[in-house]
Amino acid sequence: MxxxxxxxxxxxxxxxxxxxxxxxxxxxxxxxxxxxxxxxPMVNLHNRRVAFAQVPGHGLVGGVMPAAPINNITMLSDYAPPEQRFVATPNQDVVYGFGILSLDREPVVVQVPDFGDRFWVYQLGDQRTDGFGDLGAMYGSGPGCYLLVGPDWDGEAPEGITGMFRSPTNLGVLIPRVFMDDTAEDRTAIGPLVAQVPLLPPICR
Known part of the structure; x- marks a missing residue:
């Protein structure tokens, strides 16, 4: 036994x-x-945290995969290119972002811009890659600032926080997806929106 x-x-x-x-x-x-x-999934995400801990700033792995320091997000500005081999079967109608969460270090605040009628979703995954929060257009989520916390966090959400999600594990992943039409006009329109996602949210202050 x-x-x-x-x-x-x-x-x-x-x-x-x-x-x-x-x-x-x-x-x-x-x-x-x-x-x-x-x-x-747990070993894979642990290995990604070890690798992303070495990332000095926002950028692209191999020129195709968004990478950011721990507890930050980097967004693409277009569809995932066909050369991308880090993630299997990515969606082909959304602009992706990616970030590794280490919630034992600190809670994380993520900003949701006003996407209007555009489809969007922020996938919140724990170390088992199980979802721990419903944050997206299909859930009726609105723009604002959302607090992500680990299982042992017992603080209070600061002023300006729209909602809070608690992960059952300290290690997690955040993957925003924002719909984009395959047109030059929509590429121009989506640029200012996805550029707001990785920023320290001014609307939370």
């Missing part, structure tokens, strides 16, 4: 295999595959 700690810091007893159980090669392979699938 083993004692494990859950995400909510509760200790629970987990029974081991029945004495005398014979572990076949097939069983070991299946358990190994399940363990890999379960742990891969």
């Amino acid at each position: 083993s004692i494990v700690t859950t995400a909510s810091n509760k200790k629970v007893a987990v029974p081991g295999p029945v004495a005398g159980t014979r572990w076949t090669e097939t069983m070991v392979r299946q358990i190994g595959s399940l363990a890999y699938m379960w742990a891969w």
